[in-house]
Amino acid sequence: MPELPEVETLKRKLAKILIDKKISQVKILSDKSFHGDSQQILDVPMTNVWRRAKIIGFDFANQLTLVTHLKMTGQLIYVDEKIRLGGGHPSSDWIRNLPSSHTRIEYLFEDGGHLFFNDQRKFGWMKLINFNEIDQLFEHVAPDIIDDRIDTNYLKERLSRTTRPIKLAIMDNSILAGVGNIYACDSLNLAKISPTRPAKSLNFTEIERLTQAMKTIVFQAIKLGGTTFDGKYVQVDGLAGGYQDKLRVYGLEGNKCPNCQHPIEKIRLGGRGTYYCPNCQK
DNA sequence: CTTCTTGTTACTGA
């Protein structure tokens, strides 16, 4: 599931590859995955690639932006002309065979490169909007966890107002953006705080620990290129990320807690799988 | 066959 680190990893690579290029053709293979008139961005130079929360935006010279949310199973994979023609040394061979049955949109660039939007579950989307419509996308979205505006004082203020379990609160985009299930579980383990604690019951020191833990975990995951779990998220070149080898508790039911060696347990919180250590996470 | 999976939003109920 792409969260902030996965989306940031994709954005950095796509910015390097795509800025200044022009799209020559858009093939929409699933109508519900694309919103807008794709003809409007043909032969227009791409000027910038950005990320905010879990959304990536591709800006074009004609004041249009292609925004995308990958939801749980979206992938963005770029294959250059050399690899497509059977040459080069692709780091993962299967990308030569795209499009696949899960490819929803295919972008052909003027230099022969191809960008594939794959999405098994079709929850993800790509949408063409005007520059002046970008702000309203984030109207109800708080700053990213890696933004300096998310600090202990801010979170103390926001969290003291709700009795919801702390894990649900830190996954709430209107409080802070970019922390999904994987990094919420791992951050709470690093901070030694139980995911079920009412948010308002955390004292200043605990919130400070949790804030630091979330930033540490998210920065580490970005550095490692994100988490590849069930093979759903992959990098732009089709390769896995690196954080799955560093996971503390997520998906590790029965394994030993990295803090205290007690077996990790799985519970259900807000209808979502939640992994934690009942011994050291208080 | 049924059940489970998930990020986000829309809806329902308190």
Add this chain to the structure above:
DNA sequence: ATCAGTAACAAGAA
């Protein structure tokens, strides 16, 4: 009015 809980979305795995 505001907050909390949950169904819905889609497609595949178990």
